[in-house]
Amino acid sequence: MTSLPTSPAQAPGPGTGDVIVDWFATAARDLPWRRPRVDAWAVLVSEVMLQQTPVARVEPVWRDWLARWPTPSSLAAATPAEVIRAWGKLGYPRRALRLRDAATAIAERHGDVVPASVPELEALPGIGTYTARAVACFGYGQRQPVVDTNVRRVVARLVHGRAEGGNARASDLADIAALTPEDDDRAVRFSVAIMELGALVCVAGTPRCGACPVRDRCAWRLAGSPAHAGPARRVQKFAGTDRQVRGRLLDVLRAAHEPVDAAALEPAWDDAVQRSRCLDSLLTDGLVEQTEDGLFRLPA
């Protein structure tokens, strides 16, 4: 008798989604944007801030931001300079401008109400596949597959027996749908629960399999926790890159409350060629503007 056929894409068995939902009930972090009566606008703001940025850094900025701009129209009325300063050091400050642009679109086209449909959300600046579904699910309680880097990693291990998640695939939504509980209310909780499992237990570095509620049905563990096959993805450099220089330049301009001349930007970076290139790119991105007399400032 031969061994049972094993499909590499086989589901880990019935009830797996429910087990993850039940684990979430006991293990979830108490994050402010998950509390009752947090509206879709607040959820949208949290999701944009959380793009590539750790929870701990987002929390205080999110609170301040919503206290100041509790509605899309209130943010739309702010200047880019105000928005860039309020963004603080969350990183990728183009997100702040796009969030303001999204607020403008919501105020003008949607009556100051965050749209609830995924296509309408995806049409907003800075809102992509992940964020649109996250807002529909977490902000409006819709049954929606929500796939981020955590979810891709959990599915890669639990379902496919691979060590790493890799890039988004067309099959991601179907993989998640196969795990999602039938009950709509539990399905909504499942979307956040599997993200939380990836964030707390099935982490990228050394997964805490001892704490995992589905370790006994995990395809990756059952295969002996094989190492990642294939080339390691490159970690992007930061020191010396234009990203670092742009950050330094913005640091100077956030601190300055009057327009500054080019000489005031020199301490930000020694290499004049790179400094100039980065200043140009900030101007192009709308993160910096030049006054009539040739001075630089955050856009008023």
Added chain:
DNA sequence: AATGCGTGGTC
């Protein structure tokens, strides 16, 4: 589809 885009914590 590969690349650029910030920042700071962790081990």
Added chain:
DNA sequence: TGACCAAGCAT
């Protein structure tokens, strides 16, 4: 200590 990592998006 420096590599790695953190709820993506746009181009």
